Amino acid sequence: MTEAKLRRQRRSMALIPLLLLTVILQIVSLGDFMDLNRPDFPVLILIYFAASTGSKLSLELSWITGIIIDLLYGAPLGINALILTAQVYLVISQFANFRVYTIWQQALITGIINLIVNVICFWLAHMMGQSAYDINFLVPALLMAALWFPVRICLDMLIGKKAAEDGSDEDAP
Amino acid sequence: MTTAERGKNYLIHIRFAVIAVICVALMAVDVRSKALSDFRYYLETALYPILAFADSPHKITKIVSNHLKSNNELMEENERLSAENYMQRADILRLKSLESENEAMRKLLNSPMHRTSKRLFAEVVDVGSDIYQRRVVINRGSGSGVYVGMPVISDTGLVGQVISVNYAFSRVLLLSDPNSSIPVVNARNNIRAIANGDGSADELLISNVPRSSDFKAGDKLLTSGLGGVFPEGYPVATVTSVGFSESQPFAFIKAKPMVDTARMRYVLLLWYQRSDYEDPDDKVLARERTDGKVILRQKRIKALIDSMSREQAHLNSASLPEDLPPQVRAQIIEGMNHDGKTSSEAGGPR
Numbered sequence: 001m002t003e004a005k006l007r008r009q010r011r012s013m014a015l016i017p018l019l020l021l022t023v024i025l026q027i028v029s030l031g032d033f034m035d036l037n038r039p040d041f042p043v044l045i046l047i048y049f050a051a052s053t054g055s056k057l058s059l060e061l062s063w064i065t066g067i068i069i070d071l072l073y074g075a076p077l078g079i080n081a082l083i084l085t086a087q088v089y090l091v092i093s094q095f096a097n098f099r100v101y102t103i104w105q106q107a108l109i110t111g112i113i114n115l116i117v118n119v120i121c122f123w124l125a126h127m128m129g130q131s132a133y134d135i136n137f138l139v140p141a142l143l144m145a146a147l148w149f150p151v152r153i154c155l156d157m158l159i160g161k162k163a164a165e166d167g168s169d170e171d172a173p
Numbered sequence: 174m175t176t177a178e179r180g181k182n183y184l185i186h187i188r189f190a191v192i193a194v195i196c197v198a199l200m201a202v203d204v205r206s207k208a209l210s211d212f213r214y215y216l217e218t219a220l221y222p223i224l225a226f227a228d229s230p231h232k233i234t235k236i237v238s239n240h241l242k243s244n245n246e247l248m249e250e251n252e253r254l255s256a257e258n259y260m261q262r263a264d265i266l267r268l269k270s271l272e273s274e275n276e277a278m279r280k281l282l283n284s285p286m287h288r289t290s291k292r293l294f295a296e297v298v299d300v301g302s303d304i305y306q307r308r309v310v311i312n313r314g315s316g317s318g319v320y321v322g323m324p325v326i327s328d329t330g331l332v333g334q335v336i337s338v339n340y341a342f343s344r345v346l347l348l349s350d351p352n353s354s355i356p357v358v359n360a361r362n363n364i365r366a367i368a369n370g371d372g373s374a375d376e377l378l379i380s381n382v383p384r385s386s387d388f389k390a391g392d393k394l395l396t397s398g399l400g401g402v403f404p405e406g407y408p409v410a411t412v413t414s415v416g417f418s419e420s421q422p423f424a425f426i427k428a429k430p431m432v433d434t435a436r437m438r439y440v441l442l443l444w445y446q447r448s449d450y451e452d453p454d455d456k457v458l459a460r461e462r463t464d465g466k467v468i469l470r471q472k473r474i475k476a477l478i479d480s481m482s483r484e485q486a487h488l489n490s491a492s493l494p495e496d497l498p499p500q501v502r503a504q505i506i507e508g509m510n511h512d513g514k515t516s517s518e519a520g521g522p523r
Contacts, residue, residue: 028227078199089189
């Protein structure tokens with residue numbers, strides 16, 4: 001088995017438990033403030049793997065993760081799946097060189113995309129009668145941007161920066 | 174950009190377009206029809222361990238805090254609970270006598286009896302929910318006999334109703350959810366209204382109440398029992414503000430729910446018999462008239478008709494030919510009498 005294959009295996013093995021952890025973080029009670037302004041934790045992991053390591057099935061994986069969150073929330077099936085997939089799609093389609101940006105640029109993009117997608121999905125939810133009027137879009141987006149720093153640093157350390165770079169060279173989106 | 178890269182980008186757009194279409198179609202089907210309810214039932218039941226795991230930090234905190242309580246604290250709590258229990262048992266004695274008195278009164282008035290036969294204690298699973306909805310998850314499902322539409326209360330008032338059921342857990346639509354409407358009655362003056370959730374946890378809107386209605390801040394709102402979903406008489410909210418505007422035909426009334434849905438930990442599920450459901454054994458029939466004057470009048474009319482028919486038969490027998498044999502004559506008179514009776518019964522007073 002080549003070294004590149006081993007690295008890829010290591011990446012996939014890290015992705016599933018990390019996604020499970022973020023799904024649990026998405027439903028666990030984190031206090032009044034965080035419950036109201038909860039950032040999309042799985043999106044951070046999915047964006048990292050999609051953009052930095054060039055995961056081939058990132059959109060499909062985002063969709064499945066979103067469906068699981070819908071089922072756990074009791075939300076209309078597909079709404080969180082669309083929120084997650086749209087964010088990953090925008091990063092990999094509009095920012096082809098995302099992995100070479102500086103960390104603060106990546107954080108800014110993550111925050112802005114989260115804001116845009118959540119506003120669109122809020123309109124969609126309203127059209128279907130799932131209305132809520134005190135949703136704050138700005139704070140979750142800011143939290144997403146702020147969380148990108150620790151997530152990026154931790155994941156770089158966990159799976160190795162080299163592995164990420166190798167992966168992105170092998171199979172870019 | 175090379176041709177291969179352009180091709181890859183093109184593929185990403187197609188993949189996303191397919192996923193977006195699937196998502197929108199799923200949302201529409203899930204919200205507008207029940208086609209996916211079985212699919213959801215099994216998948217959500219299978220995902221219950223994740224919900225239970227997400228609730229574990231709260232459970233662990235509770236266990237640890239219970240273990241760390243000192244002996245003095247436990248004794249104080251025990252004393253307080255014993256006193257509370259004693260007072261409540263005394264109240265229950267009075268409640269039983271009031272219930273039987275109410276039952277007797279209702280029987281006298283021929284009103285249907287209100288029954289809440291069975292109750293079930295449930296614990297709120299402390300997990301975050303969709304920000305678009307005000308719902309909580311409880312640890313009882315169809316395995317415990319929970320059904321959709323079941324009223325849910327707590328020790329302080331009405332919580333809401335069960336909106337979806339799985340084998341191991343259920344979701345409760347809180348009264349503060351924008352989709353929730355509860356028929357209420359003002360405890361002070363029995364004015365009926367509808368309490369709607371507006372999405373915020375500590376506010377309800379009382380809609381379509383005319384400006385002239387007598388609503389004041391501090392009024393208690395109870396369930397009215399109309400609609401047949403919620404039992405009558407459970408506290409729902411307290412009116413906090415009443416506003417009027419010359420340009421609006423209705424008053425702008427806000428109320429604060431009795432239950433703090435963000436803090437509640439335990440709830441009670443009620444098996445409430447809907448008011449439109451009629452048990453054949455409990456069917457209430459209209460009472461028979463016992464007015465003496467009416468009966469006497471009916472008897473007098475009946476007697477008058479009988480005597481008139483007899484007189485008519487006598488006159489008919491007198492008009493019969495003289496040469497008829499006595500047996501045939503008797504048969505004809507009997508037949509005439511019978512006809513007279515039948516006609517009096519058919520045309521008698523109802």
